[in-house]
Amino acid sequence: MSEDPPRSERFVTREARVLRKELLVSPWPELGxxxxxxxxxxxPELVVENGCVTRIDGRGVDEFDxxxxxxxxxxxxxxxxxxxxxxxxxxxxxRLVDVDVPREELVTLSSGITPARLARVxxxxxxxxxxxxxxxxxxxRRPANQAxxxxxxxxxxxxxxxxxxxxxxxxxxxxxTVGVARYAPLNALAILxxxxxxxxxxxxxxxxxxxxxxxxxxxxxxxxxxxxxxxxTEPVFVDGDDTPWSKALLAAAYAxxxxxxxxxxxxxxxxxxxxxxxxxxxxxxxxxxxxIRAAGSQGVQNGSISCxxxxxxxxxxxxxxxxxxxxxxxxxxxxxAGNDAIASHSEIRKTAKLMGQFLPGTDFVTxxxxxxxxxxxxxxxxxxxxxxxxxxxxxxxDWQVDGGIEPVGEQELVAVRRHAARAVQAVFSAFGFPTIxxxxxxxxxxxxxxxxxxxRDRAADVAAADRVLADRISGLDVARALADAGFxxxxxxxxxxxxxRIAADYLQTSAIIAPDGTVEAAVNDxxxxxxxxxxxxxxxxxxxxxxxxxxxxxxxxxVDGHDEDAPPLLAELATxxxxxxxxxxxxxxxxxxxxxxxxxxxxxxxxEVLAAVLAGVRESGAEPRLVRVxxxxxxxxxxxxxxxxxxxxxxxxxxxxxxAVIHRADLQPLDNLELFGMAPLLTLDSYRAIGRNAAGYANxxxxxxxxxxxxxxxxxxxxxxxxxxxxxxxxAIVPDAPAVEVTLA
Amino acid sequence: MAYAGTVEFDPTRDYPLxxxxxxxxxxxxxxxxxxxxxxxxxxxxxxxxxVRATAETIERQAAVALAAGRKPLAENLLRAAELAAxxxxxxxxxYTALRPRRATSAELESWAxxxxxxxxxxxxxxxxxxxxxVYARRGxxxxxxxxxxxx
Numbered sequence: 001m002s003e004d005p006p007r008s009e010r011f012v013t014r015e016a017r018v019l020r021k022e023l024l025v026s027p028w029p030e031l032g033x034x035x036x037x038x039x040x041x042x043x044p045e046l047v048v049e050n051g052c053v054t055r056i057d058g059r060g061v062d063e064f065d066x067x068x069x070x071x072x073x074x075x076x077x078x079x080x081x082x083x084x085x086x087x088x089x090x091x092x093x094x095r096l097v098d099v100d101v102p103r104e105e106l107v108t109l110s111s112g113i114t115p116a117r118l119a120r121v122x123x124x125x126x127x128x129x130x131x132x133x134x135x136x137x138x139x140x141r142r143p144a145n146q147a148x149x150x151x152x153x154x155x156x157x158x159x160x161x162x163x164x165x166x167x168x169x170x171x172x173x174x175x176x177t178v179g180v181a182r183y184a185p186l187n188a189l190a191i192l193x194x195x196x197x198x199x200x201x202x203x204x205x206x207x208x209x210x211x212x213x214x215x216x217x218x219x220x221x222x223x224x225x226x227x228x229x230x231x232x233t234e235p236v237f238v239d240g241d242d243t244p245w246s247k248a249l250l251a252a253a254y255a256x257x258x259x260x261x262x263x264x265x266x267x268x269x270x271x272x273x274x275x276x277x278x279x280x281x282x283x284x285x286x287x288x289x290x291x292i293r294a295a296g297s298q299g300v301q302n303g304s305i306s307c308x309x310x311x312x313x314x315x316x317x318x319x320x321x322x323x324x325x326x327x328x329x330x331x332x333x334x335x336x337a338g339n340d341a342i343a344s345h346s347e348i349r350k351t352a353k354l355m356g357q358f359l360p361g362t363d364f365v366t367x368x369x370x371x372x373x374x375x376x377x378x379x380x381x382x383x384x385x386x387x388x389x390x391x392x393x394x395x396x397x398d399w400q401v402d403g404g405i406e407p408v409g410e411q412e413l414v415a416v417r418r419h420a421a422r423a424v425q426a427v428f429s430a431f432g433f434p435t436i437x438x439x440x441x442x443x444x445x446x447x448x449x450x451x452x453x454x455x456r457d458r459a460a461d462v463a464a465a466d467r468v469l470a471d472r473i474s475g476l477d478v479a480r481a482l483a484d485a486g487f488x489x490x491x492x493x494x495x496x497x498x499x500x501r502i503a504a505d506y507l508q509t510s511a512i513i514a515p516d517g518t519v520e521a522a523v524n525d526x527x528x529x530x531x532x533x534x535x536x537x538x539x540x541x542x543x544x545x546x547x548x549x550x551x552x553x554x555x556x557x558x559v560d561g562h563d564e565d566a567p568p569l570l571a572e573l574a575t576x577x578x579x580x581x582x583x584x585x586x587x588x589x590x591x592x593x594x595x596x597x598x599x600x601x602x603x604x605x606x607x608e609v610l611a612a613v614l615a616g617v618r619e620s621g622a623e624p625r626l627v628r629v630x631x632x633x634x635x636x637x638x639x640x641x642x643x644x645x646x647x648x649x650x651x652x653x654x655x656x657x658x659x660a661v662i663h664r665a666d667l668q669p670l671d672n673l674e675l676f677g678m679a680p681l682l683t684l685d686s687y688r689a690i691g692r693n694a695a696g697y698a699n700x701x702x703x704x705x706x707x708x709x710x711x712x713x714x715x716x717x718x719x720x721x722x723x724x725x726x727x728x729x730x731x732a733i734v735p736d737a738p739a740v741e742v743t744l745a
Numbered sequence: 746m747a748y749a750g751t752v753e754f755d756p757t758r759d760y761p762l763x764x765x766x767x768x769x770x771x772x773x774x775x776x777x778x779x780x781x782x783x784x785x786x787x788x789x790x791x792x793x794x795x796v797r798a799t800a801e802t803i804e805r806q807a808a809v810a811l812a813a814g815r816k817p818l819a820e821n822l823l824r825a826a827e828l829a830a831x832x833x834x835x836x837x838x839x840y841t842a843l844r845p846r847r848a849t850s851a852e853l854e855s856w857a858x859x860x861x862x863x864x865x866x867x868x869x870x871x872x873x874x875x876x877x878x879v880y881a882r883r884g885x886x887x888x889x890x891x892x893x894x895x896x
Contacts, residue, residue: 003836064882065883066879066880066885069879069882069883070879073875074817074820075817077816087824104814107814108814111816122891210837210840211837214833214836214837215833218794218833219793219794220793220794220796220797234883238845238885240843241842241844242844242845243843243845243876243880243885245843245872245873245875245876245879245880246840246843246844246845246876248821248824248872249824249839249840249843249872249873250840251820251821251825252822252825252827252828252869253825253826253828253833253837253840255803255821255822255832255837256803256826256827256828256829256831256836257797257829258797258798270749283767293817294817295817295821296817296818296819296820296821296822296824297818297821298815298818332814332815448800472794473793474793474794474796475793475796476786476791476792476793476796477793479783479786480786480787480789482870483786483787484787488783491783491786492783495781495782495783495786497777498781498796499763499781499796500763501776501796501797501798502763502770502771502772502776502777502781502796502797502798502802503759503761503762503763503767503770503798503802504762504798504802504803504806505760505762505763505806507803507806507822507825508760508809508810508813508818509810509813509815509818518764519761519763519764521759521760521761521811521815522813523809524760524761583840641879642806694894
């Protein structure tokens with residue numbers, strides 16, 4: 001029996017990180033566990049005879065599956081097919097990243113290309129080229145974002161408050177779902193009222209079974225749907241209990257009732273459902289997207305969606321997901337780009353994946369950002385949630401990129417949340433639904449998650465939900481109830497959504513509704529990016545909004561700390577000269593020390609720091625002398641100037657922020673005996689030890705360096721304060737002025 | 746001008762219809778957007794499910810989509826315009842019939858006929874017949890129990 005080989009502690013430690021909860025697997029193409037270029041992916045092929053498509057990607061009409069038949073009938077523009085056939089794959093791929101080729105031309109070409117060729121051309125792009133192509137191909141000029149709003153208790157006050165927060169933060173769409181199907185009408189009602197309280201014009205949906213969803217739309221309680229799933233092989237499509245024809249009819253049914261429709265697809269779903277037919281994720285997604293366009297959907301949510309972790313298990317998974325989004329945009333579809341299901345346990349890994357969509361911008365950067373804490377997300381998602389909001393906002397500020405979420409101050413949000421919860425309370429009261437208590441409103445306004453809310457009578461709520469359908473309670477009824485209860489603003493916004501149903505402008509590609517009621521779609525706000533200086537750029541008023549985070553500080557107000565009128569700590573005497581005594585040790589302080597600045601970065605008062613250094617020098621048998629260096633704020637030169645004045649040749653330099661150096665006159669200024677750069681970690685004991693060591697050098701004794709600690713995060717935490725303190729020190733410089741002797745005043 | 750006092754609809758310029766052509770946009774009972782006010786709602790003169798797009802409005806949206814180069818979207822909206830007048834329950838029955846192995850050939854043909862005859866929906870009827878042909882080839886029709894499949 002052989003012994004286990006010895007383990008490296010570093011490997012063992014890495015294995016304990018959350019990343020390793022996820023499995024990485026080598027490709028297994030037969031099961032569809034391959035991102036690109038599956039061995040069974042067909043060679044691209046398109047044959048047209050007498051105006052009819054007779055072969056697609058390796059199959060003749062007799063072998064066509066239901067998807068091929070649908071594409072042959074609705075999915076290929078034969079005129080564009082001729083133009084596309086005249087270009088090589090390389091020429092097509094180059095055009096995708098050529099700023100001088102307009103999006104319109106590329107979209108037309110895509111309508112004449114079969115799925116196998118679409119996948120092959122897009123797979124030629126590397127990650128940065130994919131990002132660039134996505135930026136160029138996005139349908140709507142301005143990127144936006146979608147929110148998820150749910151909670152485990154299905155509490156209507158909390159749903160309304162979270163929907164209001166989502167709307168106030170600038171999300172263009174809010175999606176809810178249900179834990180228990182019969183709740184759907186109440187949840188739809190709550191997010192309608194909540195979203196319109198936060199910002200008029202937000203589109204809402206309740207992801208439930210199609211019949212129920214359509215009924216909610218007919219009653220004017222929801223305005224969009226993205227539940228129409230499509231798969232890339234016939235067996236999975238049929239297992240999903242649909243065909244391209246049934247899905248297309250459903251899309252028309254929704255549109256007939258004024259519902260904006262978005263299909264859903266994503267790599268990995270066919271493998272998960274057991275019928276990938278040995279094809280790659282990207283090729284199968286290309287079939288889905290071609291079907292979705294052929295069905296007449298204005299858009300898609302894709303990018304692996306709920307199978308994201310499966311796509312990420314195989315090599316190239318992140319790139320494949322981005323390639324899916326690019327394909328969808330190339331096919332002229334509105335793209336809600338995933339990033340809703342949890343992609344990874346690792347914050348690094350999932351955010352690296354996010355950058356593929358975040359930096360180029362998509363119509364919806366996520367298919368659902370969890371506005372509430374993850375625990376309340378009943379979509380089984382919450383890749384990014386309430387706890388991550390400051391990070392998201394900071395990334396927007398860091399990159400100067402619009403990720404569709406606006407910073408809003410705490411009190412403003414508290415007010416919006418409370419207003420929404422009260423509005424839905426009034427609606428419940430008007431319809432005779434189970435009471436929403438004031439206690440629930442306060443908990444919904446201020447609480448962390450649904451645990452803060454009391455339990456409701458679920459049987460009574462479900463009965464009320466049934467009444468919404470039985471009594472055909474409509475958007476107009478909701479508006480009337482709000483108006484009667486004095487919520488005129490919310491009533492007007494809910495009514496505005498009903499008015500939008502009459503014109504149905506939001507049925508067009510990539511449509512969202514601006515706060516002033518203007519519909520912005522790819523028709524009237526198209527992405528016309530054509531290189532630097534064109535297209536959507538985060539600048540002006542919008543940039544000012546996104547960059548001004550509530551916790552951003554004014555640096556001018558940061559380091560004022562002390563009373564300007566307080567008398568200086570040090571009295572200046574005569575110009576300092578060199579002494580001859582070899583017990584003389586000069587303590588040289590910076591220009592602002594004890595004057596414009598009074599304490600170190602670690603909060604130690606300057607008089608206490610000086611007392612510690614002086615005591616240290618004295619107790620080791622040397623004579624300290626205080627000097628102020630005025631010509632420089634650099635700690636090396638302050639210390640070296642002090643050393644050159646010192647009879648012993650030893651000087652201690654002290655910057656106002658607390659950084660210290662022990663120097664010797666015969667060394668180069670930027671050399672030193674000991675440097676104490678970690679000012680945030682220095683204590684009075686450290687300064688006393690610095691004094692003792694300086695005296696030890698002066699006495700010619702053997703000296704062990706003062707022990708110092710290291711905090712690798714000190715710089716990230718304190719570099720701004722350091723800069724501001726140093727700026728004040730530098731402002732106190734008197735150019736060319738000689739050092740002066742000082743004494744404690 | 747097509748009619749006295751009206752300006753013809755231009756799908757390349759008249760989007761969004763709600764802002765640019767409010768004169769063309771009404772509910773099925775003839776209300777304009779401007780008629781949908783809080784006062785009217787509170788007076789109870791509006792019916793909730795009447796506040797929606799007409800078939801004509803959806804057809805105009807189809808024209809906008811086509812003018813923007815989006816043929817499949819336009820075709821979907823034209824089917825939607827046809828379905829606007831079909832009762833919701835009927836629409837959902839047709840949807841169910843189109844799901845895999847739900848309807849026989851005769852049943853799908855019957856739906857196509859009804860769409861043509863009863864609802865003036867020739868595009869949707871043709872769409873159903875097209876599905877019928879493909880379903881027959883792919884084994885996606887329901888087995889007709891009166892005529893068991895030949896072995």
